[in-house]
Amino acid sequence: MKLKNFTKYTVAFLSAIALGTVALTTAASADETYTVKSGDTLSEIEYNFKKDSNYQQLAKDNNIANANLIYVGQQLLIKTDSDNSAASTKQTQATQSANTANTQSNQNVQSTQSSQNTQSYKSVASTQQKAAAKTQSTSTSSSASYTGSNLKSYVLSQMSSRTNVPASTWNAIIQRESNWQPSVRNSSSGAYGLFQNMHISGGSVQQQVDAAVSLYKVQGMGAWALN
Incomplete structure (x- = not known):
């Protein structure tokens, strides 16, 4: 009787340790475990957890040769997209940086063009003013050059x-x-x-x-x- 109790408690203790190890492993990796129920399909499970249709990757992660064949009570490992999320975040940051650089470049080009246009306008205006002043001076000189005494x-x-x-x-x-x-x-x-x-x-x-x-x-x- 005592031996049975000892065995019972030993099994419970070991089970608790095993469950704790699984829990720690799950927490560390952030993966999840799902038990297949009647009527489940890999595509439905994939969509429920990840909102996508990549059930082939789910089958690969669980060494399932036929993605259309799963069993009630079967344990499935649902891997998180932490790596993909990190990559996506990096890609988004890179895109934002590129967009910022392009915006800054466009602003610099527009500023340069505006400055060049302003300088060109000032140059043309100055040339026109000089030409007008010269014409006026010539006209004034011609009309005033004859005074009656010369x-x-x-x-x-x-x-x-x-x-x-x-x-x-x-x-x-x-x-x-x-x-x-x-x-x-x-x-x-x-x-x-x-x-x-x-x-x-x-x-x-x-x-x-x-x-x-x-x-x-x-x-x-x-x-x-x-x-």
Whole structure:
């Protein structure tokens, strides 16, 4: 009787140790054990535990040759996805880092482009302002260069630069035609002004110069009986 009790308690003690070992092992590995019930299939068990359909891996983990054949009471080891989760976390972190780097790179490119566009705009604006200032200065110089007291120098400068004919030649023509009188009119021919141009009947000194240049481009020096 005592021997039976001793054996009974010994078996219980060993069983408790074994269960404790299993529990510790389960806790350490975070795996689970499932007992197959009537109507169970590997695909259903896989989905219930992991929410996926990879029951072939479940069969492989439990050395089941035929994934369609399991027995009631059969113990199945359900491995956790801790490793997969860690890998997935690392992949997610890597993706986030890559996205952050791409965002930063795009921001840098946009900033550089914006800076270049701003500099280009400023350069174009500066060039346009300089051109406008030069045009205004030239216009002001042209309109203010003739004051009435420098008639001769102004007209000769305009004519020589615009026709490439020496100023001395134009001086001789004007001296002969009008004796440098800008408003003189020939009563017989109707010719008018410094150049005694028969194609105009009036006009300012500048208009007379413009008309003389146009006449020269059409007829050359023959308009004043010179070859």
